[in-house]
Amino acid sequence: MVSLLFATAPNTGETASAHLNQKFLAQKISLQLPAEPEVVISQEKMSQLAQNLEEQIARDAIELEIHGPRLVSYWLKSDQPEKALIWQARLLGIYNHQGFYEDALVYCESVATQLDHLCGTDNNMRWNMVGNLFNCYATTKNIAKAYQIVQEEALLKLDAPAQLVRAYYIMAMFHTRFLPEHDHALAEDYLNRSLSILADPTSDIPADDRHFMAAFDMNGLALVKHRQGVPQEAIALCKSAIEEFKNNLSEGKHRLHRSVLDYNIAQVYAAMGELEEAVIYFTAAIAADPNYSEYYNDRGNAYQRMGHLENALDDYHQAIELSPPYYEVWMNMGHCYYLKGLIEEAIKAYSVALDLQPTQTPVLIARAQVFEACGHLEEALLDYNAALDLNSQQPFLLANWATLHYELGQLSEALSDLSAAIALSPDNPDLYQNRAIVLISLGQSDAASADLQTYLRLNPNATDRAEVEESLSSLSKG
Structure with a gap:
């Protein structure tokens, strides 16, 4: 038996208790506690508390992370609530940097509506604030708000070349990646504007920054070209970006970005089916950054497609070692084990993938097919059923x-x-042939004949035409 303790707001205990009684069969003990009287603190006292806490925090980032939310609360309740803004901005930056985007979201609106007050004409500060807001909104799926912030608070207000270059790049990514309707031509235009600024010798952007940004823009342009269906141009742009690094920046600089360029080339080659070239560039990316899990996972996929299953498994295991668990690598490992004929291992890998992400239809289908192949029909049926519950239109x-x-x-x-499948895909001849088999077993000869005739009409060059025509003849005699 498990004991649970529930605390409720004043005067809501009975409602909560009634709701719990509908869900749990349990003995209930209620304890009515008197509400604590609300303590009212003057605005002047709040200001003093805030000033004391500011002195304690000083410039210590850890102290700010611990006590920052309380400091913001103090200032907002004080006689100087405007002093909360700078701390809200700092906390937004800290949480955004650490990847705590939901926590950062608490401060976004206050910062976004006061950017002019915060930044004035300081282009660097404005871009940092906009960048934090963009990351926060984009990663919490509020793409429209992220786009509005970059367009209105950066693109229309920045005038420093270095920050404009960054704004153009982000706008390009919006139009080729983030917005629901892609506009690759507009994305290309933004990147070309950025490259034009970087090519201007009178620009005040330091040389190292200029070469790095140019390589970054070429990488972005490669993504646009890939999505426009011109992979060779994408590869050429990535290679040009690599040359930009090699010719103008010291070898130890920007190792992560160099590895990303090799990785992007590898992905394009993999999409083109040129797997040996893909492996070469995945390997180069791994050499530059050997601790990035996805590089191994994707190289493993290339090896698997080439039939090099042991190499693929080695890469999948390395990917798992380097990262918190994610379902894709376990799903890929399941495929690999199945191809090797290791059924139990395949089922275990798929099961781990589903533990990590239970709503992944491809994994449910894959495990169902393995169950079906080894004769575990009831288990297969359960997985197919779960997959159809997630999406019945398959x-x-x-x-x-x-x-x-x-x-x-x-x-x-x-x-x-089969009737439901035909309703969804009425031009698939195999579905009619399969339904005819079921209809024959049910003794419905006329309906079976109609389905076999439809099969031949949709598949006039069927290799089994003679066999199907013989079945039709037998059905007509029956």
């Missing part, structure tokens, strides 16, 4: 489900599955 999945129902002797269920 004709291929419905067809697989129908096969299992047929093998289990559940003919009516198989017929229903």
